[in-house]
Amino acid sequence: MSTAPTVDVHAHILLPEIEALVSGLPGHDAAKELDARRNGPAALAVSGPMVRERILKLTDVTVRLKSMDAQGVDVQLVSPSPSHYHYWVDEETAEKVYRTANEATAAHCSAVPDRLRGLGLVPLQHPDLAVRALDHALEQGLAGVEISSHAPGRELSDPAYEPFWTRAEETGAILFLHPFGCTLDERLDRWYLSNTVGQPVENAVALSHLIFSGVLDRHPGLKVIAAHGGGYLPTHIGRSDHAWSARSDAGAGCAHLPSSYLKRLYFDSLVHDPHVLRELVRAAGADRVLLGSDFPFDMGAEDPVGALRAARLPEDDFDAVRGRNAAALLDLTLI
Known part of the structure; x- marks a missing residue:
């Protein structure tokens, strides 16, 4: 039997102090209106009460630990709620936001450092603040940073991010790619399509920018974890491979078949379908998939280990995804 801990790499914390920082600033109302248009009134009516019901799990360490124990999770990698990105704020406010987020998340995790990273x-x-923000996170003892799939007017392939990728590679920082908001906007404003379709789309687009632009060629040591199993890309990567082989424009930016880069990335297991999870493991490799629950939101897995077990992976692969891979990535002491 393995001695590796069970590690959930997709768990969130809510930080009210960040919302207090941005409330009332120029652009705040417009950002809220955009979010409302993208999600639609029915989704907002459900999401508000859902979050309120989970406030203690999102903010109270004791409640978090009890929930982890109930799930059979030994360690969580805790990231701020993506609602805290606030990519609309100015530079001065942006620095306050990342410093507050980094320090508050570090304080939350420091209460039980053997169980929370x-x-x-x-x-x-x-982009000019990105390296400074990453360094600040690492100085707080954090394992890395969470990023969205894009910023307004900038894709992850933007050359302005090259210093950030360089620094992340140099330091070995973990980059957790977790989208917030889909640019398909009102096309997804009913039936919670903004999340069910939007998140997988954003993951696929962002990863494609990293792959096709050559970011992963220039920075092969990057430690990128894609939330939601990488979205649609891993199970539809054959189309990318075909384009790379058949078209000069598609193949101009990266040196190898797009599918080969899946084995340079990490993916959480949160795909909500055991057959899709098996295909993700096949496409990326069992050593590149990590347990993820999206704790404690309603689009997450209440029993992430049970969801993993439902995929009926070989025992060694199951154990790798359950915790061995993440323990190695986070340099955890085996327990």
């Missing part, structure tokens, strides 16, 4: 934030809308 943390990630900070980086203001992608201001």
Whole structure:
């Protein structure tokens, strides 16, 4: 039997102090209106009460630990709620946001450092601040930072992020790619399509930018974890491979078949379908998939280990995804 802990790499914390920082600032109302348009009134009516019901799990360490124990999770990698990105704020406010997020997340995790590791934030809308924000997160003892799939007017392939990728590679920082908001906007404003379709789309687009632009060629040591199993990309990567082989424009930016880069990335297991999870493990490799629950939101897995077990992976693969891979990535002491 393995001695590796069970590690959930997709768990969130809510930080009211960040919302207090941005409330009332120019642009705040417009950002809220955009979010409302993208999600639609029915989704907002459900999401508000859902979050309120989970406030203690999102903020109270004792309640978090009880929930982890009930799930059979030994360690969580805790990242701020993506609602805290606020990529619309100016540079001065952005620095306050990332410092507050990094320090508050570190304080939350430091209460039980053997069970909680943390990630900070980086203001992608201001690339010149990205390295400083990453360094600040690492100085707090965090394992890395969480980023969205894009910032307004900038894709992850933007050359302005090159210093950030360089620094992340140098330091071995973990980059947790977790989208917030889909640019398909009102096309997804009913039936919670903004999340069910939007999140997988954003994951696939962001990863494609990293792959096709050559970011992963230039920075092969990057430690990127894609939330939601990487979205649609891993199970539809054959289309990318075909384009790379058949078209000069598609193949101009990266050196190898797009599918080969899946084995340079990490993916959480949160795909909500055992057959899709098996295909993710096949496409990326059992050593590249990590247990993820999206704790404690309603689009997460209440029993992440049970969801993993439902995929009926070989025992060694099951154990790798359950915790061995993440324990190695986070340099956890085996327990």
